[in-house]
Amino acid sequence: MATSAKSKGSRARTKGARRPVRAAARAVPRPDIHGRQAAIERAKLDWESTADALAELVCLLGGDGELMRTNRVVEDWSLGTVSGVLGKNAHTVLHPGCRNTRCSIAGFLKHALDEIRRGTRRQFELQDSIGARFVHLTVRPMRGRPTTGSERGDARAVLVVTDQSALHRARDELERLNSSLEDRVRARTQALADANRDLRNEIIRREQAEVALRGSRNELVALSEQLIGAQEGERKRIALELHDSVGQSLSAVKYTLERGMELLRQPRLGNPAAVFQLAVRRIQETAESIRSISMNLRPKILDDLGAASAVQWFCRDFAEIYPSMTVATELGVSDGQVPDRLATVVYRSVQELLNNVAKHSDAKHVAVKLAMDESRLFLEVRDNGVGFEKATPESRRHGSGLRNLRERAQMTGGQFSITLAPGRGTLAQLSWPLADVDRAVARVARV
Template identity: 50%
Template sequence: MNAPMPVGCEKSASPPAASPGPTLPDDIQQAIARAKQDWESTADTLPHIVCLLDERRQAVRVNRVIEAWHLGRVNDVTGRDMHDLLHPGGCEQDCILGSLLGDAWIRMQSGASVEFETLDSRLDRVVSIALRPITGDAGGRRAAGHARAVMVVTDVTPLRVARAALEALNESLEARVHARTQELENAIRDLHNEIARRESAEDALRLSRNELELLSQQLIQAQERERRRIAQELHDSVGQSLSAIKYSLERAVELHRQGRHADTQPLLTRTVERVRDTLKEIRSIAMDLRPSVLDDLGVASALEWLCREFAETYTQIAVCSRISASDADIPQRLVTTIFRCAQELLNNVAKHAKAEQVTVALVRDANLVALIVSDDGVGLPSVDSSGSFGLGHGIRNLRERTQMTGGRLTLSGDQGCGTHARLDWLLTSNEHDP
């Protein structure tokens, strides 16, 4: 459509735009009229407003779509400004469509086609408007009142609605994909956390299993050591003493048979002395073993017994026993541990402390059991670089036994100030006093 041809437009009442002139033969005029009719019917079937404009932006021809859009009758719109054509009856100064059309018209003057889209409230549609210049005839001539431009107005509302719906759909799809991705990422992160948690739990389990194995191994070793020690002690002390006593008694029998009564007397006296010593030794060994009173009565009674035995064995050390707890006060799970710990601590006092006095206390309050053994001896040797002192297994076993039963060992005592050992066990809720 680049010529002022009958672009399917109703001919206006004003003079025709391109009249073939009266000199043409009839048949050619008829052909032109037919062609015009064809174009008109073609233009009228288009869904767009098609409008030819002259150099003053005024409508030269418009197709019938203008009527379908209720913008006036095809025969009445000729001569109207292109803005007035779309907004009949005048407009305010700041009409957007008006200024868009003005801009487009100016841009089109340079020979370019201009197209824009706008939502127009008066038309109540989204319209796409295309302005295309119409160049002159072959000689570039342009007569006044001739069409200079074509304006095509298309209703793109359904397109816009569809596009908006598509965009909304796209957005919601993207949002859903985003949400799903987020969910997936969260799930993966949770999974990773769970794996890490399980791995660390497994590690901890492995570690504690190893520790348990080590502990039970040490316990078995300690038991074995203890048995060897008892066997050795029985052999070395009691066995030898009994051999000596047997020899002395045989000698006394022989002296008696020979009638040497004066020699028999001191020998028997020495032998009685020896028997007394041996009894002491046996007592001391027995003290290291588990007394039946522990099973028959309980740990409080067993500690009383242990203190008595200790006092009789080590007469130079005064024993002060402060057993305020009763047998029933101490949970069964702690009985052996408390007894063994008291044994070891008293043994240490006898072996290392050079003490004059030792105090043994067993106390129980609402949710706690404590064993305390303190002496007034030489005190503990200074702590070495490894944070421990001495080489004995005694203290280490004591600590392990205490920890395995959920207790805690506190050892204190500077050199020359005696030694204070305290073992505490917090009781579980079902062991609490009612």
């Protein structure tokens, strides 16, 4: 071990003389005192070189923890010079400038030395850090030397400090890698779970879309059936109407005209002029019937006025017929804004709903509203009468007005609902989606 007395020069000179320990012991010349001295000197040098070659910091400690010898590692670790640290307290050297009264290293050294002084022969260990270095400290009593009662100046204990920073760093790095691996696994698991969930949602969404598609396909089938049924019904009604009114009237006219001709031939049987007058009246009645039939198919007023004005006109007419009721109209659309294909259904709905109010509601007030936004056309009829809930299942089944109205709405792509109005009375609502072309037409009509 290097001592304070040793200089680099003397170590260099003795280098060649270094030998294995046992060989050095054998080489000691026996009787010669100088030779013995030289052999001791050589053995000491060998030991110092060996100690200096260690990677650990090795120190011999005195009874008060003072450094008696140390190897070169003290310099490698920049704790001082080999000669400079001798005599200093081991804690002061290891922990330069430490003022911590509860310092674990100071406590450890004191405890170990106290124990050794008391005769304990075991080894004391501590793991701690000195600056940036992570170290393992071992204190063990000097071998072959009594721990108590030894002379002053004798070393009591050996302190070995092993730098485990590299090991620590490797362990830290391993832990970091481990945790980053765990993070990556966790992230990957999460990503997989997310993908799985998305996939499941997508499957559910598709299933729902499929169900909806099937539903709307069924609805479409039902609607076309309804449409065909409605057309069929309309045809039957027109046929019946033509048969009952026009057909019968024309038969009557034909018969009357034949009778008139007969009277012309045989004037004594009666006055042909009166019979012809009757025929003319019949023809007028027939013309009237035809007008009313065609009026039912598409109310003429729609062509004369446009949908909004026709609704306005109907409401005014209604108010005149039922003076016990006040009728409020709120028309948020102009004639040109109501798509042509919806004009009849709007007008017919107003007719049916107002007639229902008159027939069933006993209301004092009714409000009719026609409005439109970017996507839909709305019609609303609200009364303050007895309320739709009063309608018995029987009466609902019996009447065909609301059923027809609902069918018409559906056939034109709209929706219909009738509910108890908030407060009292009945609220009937219809709405139709507007196509792009409807919106374009509406924009032009507004200007």
